Amino acid sequence: MPIALLALTAGAFGIGTTEFVIMGLLMQVSADLHVSITAAGLLISGYALGVAVGAPILTIATRKLPRKTVLLALMAIFTLGNLACALAPSYELLMAARVVTSLAHGTFFGVGSVVATGLVAPERRASAIAIMFTGLTAAMLLGVPAGAWLGLQYGWRATFWAVTLIGVLAFAVLAVFVPRVKSEARPAPLREELAVLARPQVLLGLAMTVLGYAGVFVVFTYIQPLLTQVTGLSESAVSPILLVFGGGLAVGNILGGRLADRSTMPAVLGTLVALAAVLGAMQLAIGTPFTAVVFVGLLGIASFATVAPMQLRVLEKASGAGQNLASSLNIAAFNLGNALGAWVGGVVIDHGPGLRALGWVAALLTLVGLAIALWSRSLDRRESGNAGAADCASAQA
Secondary structure (H helix, E strand, C coil), rough: CCHHHHHHHHHHHHHHHHHHHHCHHHHHHHHCCCCHHHHHHHHHHHHHHHHHHHHHHHHCCCCCCHHHHHHHHHHHHHHHHHHHHHCCHHHHHHHHHHHHHHHHHHHHHHHHHHHHHCCHHHHHHHHHHHHHHHHHHHHHHHHHHHHHHHHHCCCCHHHHHHHHHHHHHHHHHHHHCCCCCCCCCCCCCCCCHHHHHHHHHHHHHHHHHHHHHHHHHHHHHCCHHHHHCCCCHHHHHHHHHHHHHHHHHHHHHHHHHHHHHHHHHHHHHHHHHHHHHHHHHHHHHHHCHHHHHHHHHHHHHHHHHHHHHHHHHHHHHHHCCCCHHHHHHHHHHHHHHHHHHHHHHHHHHHCCCHHHHHHHHHHHHHHHHHHHHHHHHHHHHHHHHHHHHHHHHHHHC
């Protein structure tokens, strides 16, 4: 395994920790800043929307820079943003700091995905992406539970101080181990890169990512109140249960990468079906501590098994000049799904049937993503059929 892949994983760990750690701190932030739990949940939506906006803008703005330089600059933005979170005196400033931090996210993973696939043989591309995204699973397995524990013991600001330190360490690792490639191709004209947005299959790939993944965050954004108010667990139990989720993410990440290496589109369809099934079972599972823990683990497996297949699908359909932009846009799409899911979950809690209904609402969103994936597969078959007919006509001529 190239050591540069592990360096990318370290950067992913830092970014993943700051994205997800707030989920274990919602109740502390809510109490300290005197806002509702759903308002605290919007800190997740704000971050995700910042990713969605920042990914295409920063990818285009940095397109002429060496990829290593881009990765280091993004990690610096991430570190300074978390420092601002730790110092934020109000909810509004905390939200602003979260948005600043998020600007680095989409382009880091988008450019990092392209760098990762360039470090390995073509048949190992999905696994390379999965290895980089292992940083996110490690963030959930180690960073988020540790952050939740820090927040419970020393206040939520201590968590952001710790994440700032992680950013400094990740910057150093990237600087030392990611190679500066001298032979990077000159960027294509901007018009050619933007042309990727006119490809129907790329747009369908982005849409299936948004809606397919939104279901995860309908539920996971509110995992702390679900476990405490519905299952009846104590706040101190949330952190170790998040370890179970992180372990599930690690398993799902490896599984998704291996399935996508075999065949991308069947992996997309199969993982979305599994995710919808797990989300649909939430209402039955969340009632007792044991089944709730099992559900959290399965949710981790199912949610991250989708990531490598959906990322590789977009990369395959955007081959050529627009690959960097499409890759970053798909990371933005994951986060737009996060924002959509967090918002929908808040609506269900405040204006709908409440916490217990989050699972079936989440499953419906993921099924919409599955429907888009089936549409995309039908276009593949139609294009394949047209190509075959053209070949036959050419042979007969």
